[in-house]
Amino acid sequence: MPRGVPAVIPDDGLTTRQRRNAPVLAVHTGDGKGKSTAAFGMAVRAWNSGLSIGVFQFVKSAKWRVGEETVLTRLGRLHEETGEGAPVEWHKMGQGWSWIRHDADVTDHAEQAAAGWREIRRRLANEVHDFYVLDEFTYPLKWGWVDTGEVIETLTTRPGRQHVIITGRDASPELMDVADLVTEMHKVKHPMDAGRKGQKGIEW
Amino acid sequence: MPRGVPAVIPDDGLTTRQRRNAPVLAVHTGDGKGKSTAAFGMAVRAWNSGLSIGVFQFVKSAKWRVGEETVLTRLGRLHEETGEGAPVEWHKMGQGWSWIRHDADVTDHAEQAAAGWREIRRRLANEVHDFYVLDEFTYPLKWGWVDTGEVIETLTTRPGRQHVIITGRDASPELMDVADLVTEMHKVKHPMDAGRKGQKGIEW
Numbered sequence: 001m002p003r004g005v006p007a008v009i010p011d012d013g014l015t016t017r018q019r020r021n022a023p024v025l026a027v028h029t030g031d032g033k034g035k036s037t038a039a040f041g042m043a044v045r046a047w048n049s050g051l052s053i054g055v056f057q058f059v060k061s062a063k064w065r066v067g068e069e070t071v072l073t074r075l076g077r078l079h080e081e082t083g084e085g086a087p088v089e090w091h092k093m094g095q096g097w098s099w100i101r102h103d104a105d106v107t108d109h110a111e112q113a114a115a116g117w118r119e120i121r122r123r124l125a126n127e128v129h130d131f132y133v134l135d136e137f138t139y140p141l142k143w144g145w146v147d148t149g150e151v152i153e154t155l156t157t158r159p160g161r162q163h164v165i166i167t168g169r170d171a172s173p174e175l176m177d178v179a180d181l182v183t184e185m186h187k188v189k190h191p192m193d194a195g196r197k198g199q200k201g202i203e204w
Numbered sequence: 205m206p207r208g209v210p211a212v213i214p215d216d217g218l219t220t221r222q223r224r225n226a227p228v229l230a231v232h233t234g235d236g237k238g239k240s241t242a243a244f245g246m247a248v249r250a251w252n253s254g255l256s257i258g259v260f261q262f263v264k265s266a267k268w269r270v271g272e273e274t275v276l277t278r279l280g281r282l283h284e285e286t287g288e289g290a291p292v293e294w295h296k297m298g299q300g301w302s303w304i305r306h307d308a309d310v311t312d313h314a315e316q317a318a319a320g321w322r323e324i325r326r327r328l329a330n331e332v333h334d335f336y337v338l339d340e341f342t343y344p345l346k347w348g349w350v351d352t353g354e355v356i357e358t359l360t361t362r363p364g365r366q367h368v369i370i371t372g373r374d375a376s377p378e379l380m381d382v383a384d385l386v387t388e389m390h391k392v393k394h395p396m397d398a399g400r401k402g403q404k405g406i407e408w
Contacts, residue, residue: 032387034232034242041238041245045271067249071279074288084278182392183236189386 023161025179029171032185039133039165040068046131047075047085054129057092058136113140127160138168152178227365229383233375236389243337243369244272250335251289258333261296262340317344331364342372356382
């Protein structure tokens with residue numbers, strides 16, 4: 001229950017308040033479950049604090065995290081209806097990002113990933129959201145579809161107070177180095193090891 | 205993206221469907237963040253699948269996870285209003301479980317924890333919820349306030365199709381041994397190491 005007690009007081013010239021308000025860059029990596037689920041839980045909590053949410057899923061399958069998408073976009077509609085929480089946008093690469101016309105030339109996964117990153121970079125520059133989830137974003141970085149150096153430059157110089165959570169296996173040391181919070185989810189035991197298939201409500 | 209492809213087909217006499225429908229006992233342990241947040245994310249997803257939720261927080265502070273509590277109980281009210289999702293109950297030890305009268309004798313934390321477990325055992329026997337989160341439950345087990353052997357016996361013989369997620373550091377080998385899914389959240393880097401305090405919307 002680590003709340004409120006910092007381990008050291010840094011000599012960075014900032015006040016406690018400035019440090020408290022510093023935007024967070026978090027990375028959830030490792031071979032275990034819970035990377036995306038914990039990021040999603042953080043987004044729901046941020047929504048409750050009035051932070052606007054932008055989720056960007058760098059996955060091919062349109063079905064990935066559809067339960068989370070349903071709930072978070074439902075919370076976004078709840079905001080529109082009642083003013084509770086904050087706005088929510090959920091974008092997925094799937095068969096193509098929503099802001100790219102489906103008959104466009106961008107059908108290649110590498111190009112789609114690069115287009116997704118360009119849009120996120122644009123939104124960060126314009127401070128569009130308060131809280132970004134870049135789900136499974138480590139993979140386009142790992143595969144070189146998006147340049148890690150440029151991502152790090154963009155993230156470390158992002159304006160304002162925008163929180164960014166990146167999930168996926170094999171986060172690079174360079175990315176972890178600039179992150180404020182890095183958690184590795186480690187698989188100790190998984191039902192599929194015992195031959196069980198995933199099930200609705202539990203796995204997705 | 206581990207969906208649908210089991211690593212081995214077990215020789216347990218069950219059909220794939222029986223195995224798919226087997227209730228899950230999951231443990232989130234380790235020194236890192238995300239244990240409770242991922243359990244909360246799973247609960248939100250389960251809610252979306254129509255599974256009724258019971259959260260039991262084995263913590264002293266009434267403020268712990270108040271954001272999650274707000275959202276999940278809000279989803280419970282949404283179910284009452286619109287029929288979406290499923291019912292939600294959120295109980296916390298805090299200054300005493302809601303089902304125990306506040307002027308009662310149970311003011312000792314060990315006794316409160318034991319009373320919490322007795323209620324969960326009763327609910328499991330009566331199949332009250334579909335999805336249970338026993339948040340920070342490893343601590344009363346570790347401290348001997350609740351008997352690990354009895355918990356394991358109760359969980360491994362629970363009737364019906366009730367999913368149970370247990371969170372907290374230092375889960376015992378005995379508990380992990382009977383769990384279907386064990387994930388260890390490992391802290392690689394934390395903002396408080398750099399002297400930052402937690403902040404609303406991010407840490408709680």
